[in-house]
Amino acid sequence: MSVLVDKWFAENTFHADEFANLKELVALKEKQNLTISLALPALNEEETVGQVISCVKSALMDQVPLLDEIILMDSNSTDRTREIATDLGIPVYIHQEVLPQYGARRGKGEALWKSLYVTKGDIIVWIDTDIVNIHPRFVYGILGPLLHFPQIQFVKGFYRRPIREGEKIQATGGGRVTELTARPLINMFYPELSGVIQPLSGEYGGRRRALEHLPFFSGYGVETGLLIDVFENFGLSAIAQVDLQERIHHNQPLEALSRMSFLILQAFIRKLEQRYHLPILEEVNKSMKFIRYEEGRYSLMVQEVVEQERPPMIEIPEYLERHPDGRS
Ligand SMILES: O=c1ccn([C@@H]2O[C@H](COP(=O)(O)OP(=O)(O)O[C@H]3O[C@H](CO)[C@@H](O)[C@H](O)[C@H]3O)[C@@H](O)[C@H]2O)c(=O)[nH]1
Ligand SMILES: O=C(O)[C@H](O)COP(=O)(O)O
Numbered sequence: 001m002s003v004l005v006d007k008w009f010a011e012n013t014f015h016a017d018e019f020a021n022l023k024e025l026v027a028l029k030e031k032q033n034l035t036i037s038l039a040l041p042a043l044n045e046e047e048t049v050g051q052v053i054s055c056v057k058s059a060l061m062d063q064v065p066l067l068d069e070i071i072l073m074d075s076n077s078t079d080r081t082r083e084i085a086t087d088l089g090i091p092v093y094i095h096q097e098v099l100p101q102y103g104a105r106r107g108k109g110e111a112l113w114k115s116l117y118v119t120k121g122d123i124i125v126w127i128d129t130d131i132v133n134i135h136p137r138f139v140y141g142i143l144g145p146l147l148h149f150p151q152i153q154f155v156k157g158f159y160r161r162p163i164r165e166g167e168k169i170q171a172t173g174g175g176r177v178t179e180l181t182a183r184p185l186i187n188m189f190y191p192e193l194s195g196v197i198q199p200l201s202g203e204y205g206g207r208r209r210a211l212e213h214l215p216f217f218s219g220y221g222v223e224t225g226l227l228i229d230v231f232e233n234f235g236l237s238a239i240a241q242v243d244l245q246e247r248i249h250h251n252q253p254l255e256a257l258s259r260m261s262f263l264i265l266q267a268f269i270r271k272l273e274q275r276y277h278l279p280i281l282e283e284v285n286k287s288m289k290f291i292r293y294e295e296g297r298y299s300l301m302v303q304e305v306v307e308q309e310r311p312p313m314i315e316i317p318e319y320l321e322r323h324p325d326g327r328s
Helices: 002-012 022-031 049-062 081-087 108-118 137-148 176-189 222-234 254-276 317-322
Strands: 013-015 036-042 069-074 092-094 123-126 154-160 163-165 168-170 204-207 239-246 287-294 297-304
Touching: 002 013, 002 239, 013 137, 022 137, 036 049, 036 081, 036 108, 049 069, 049 081, 049 137, 069 081, 069 108, 081 092, 092 108, 108 123, 108 222, 108 317, 123 137, 137 154, 137 204, 137 239, 154 222, 176 254, 204 222, 222 239, 222 254, 254 287
Parallel strands: 013 239, 036 069, 036 123, 069 092, 154 239
Antiparallel strands: 123 204, 154 204, 163 168, 287 297
């Protein structure tokens, strides 16, 4: 196993600088007759979304025709996120209004699933909209292996992860859920994937032909589910990872990350259930007690924190109408 992982790590790990020649990427895209979509999930990201859009649009769409489409998939933001994106000239969707006949769930995964429906590209890339140090490499880095190597179906970004402590930024220490939840579980149950440096990274992409066959978790379990499902369906050699150098984002408070971990654990359990044909998730408690400490007193606040899965897009008739190629 260790040899297999080392081999994959050596062969399928790249650096974004290897793909910095944008003209070459455009030529590869045109030669293969591919189209590329970038979808940006956002929930109340007015501080960063404008910079993210203008940076990638200018470098990868206006200056060279690498991206055919950039869309914002908003989760009903209550700040100026949608207004900023509209002013920058990109189509804006509210995920709750897309495929409304299927209902609207809360969460980032729901936004990604619905973005697969609205976008047109043969390749789709997602990047988070809370990136503070945005650079075009966050997108072209992901595209590099997909354009160069036909066997690659799915590409994850990785990076060094500083963390903010008050006003200070520390060079390392970010990625708390990654290190304390995701990577230990991957090592335990999916050791083949143990060489993936940032399994939860929000910067990734893949081929529509692969993604449309995979279920999507609706919440923060989406990255975990996709990574495991790409591995189970297409094998380790279909996955690549790319060094995007460093990523600074808005660090969520510990309680929000505890909730995120709870969702990610449910995603792991769901995938293990499918592998071992064991029903576990129905049996387990899906509420969390959050601990409050105010004026010297502790109290408990209970909340449902439930991860749910959407079926592969290919099973949605409206998707097939919009993307008839998926039928073949
Ligand atoms: O309901 C939501 C929640 C979040 N987001 C957006 O999703 C991105 C990532 O969300 P964030 O809350 O910043 O997640 P992180 O704390 O950064 O969590 C990491 O781990 C998550 C779980 O794998 C991934 O989804 C993230 O991309 C990854 O950066 C941001 O652009 C958000 O605006 C939505 O679009 N809808
Ligand atoms: O990827 C993660 O582990 C979460 O986004 C938390 O990241 P942070 O610890 O850098 O805030």
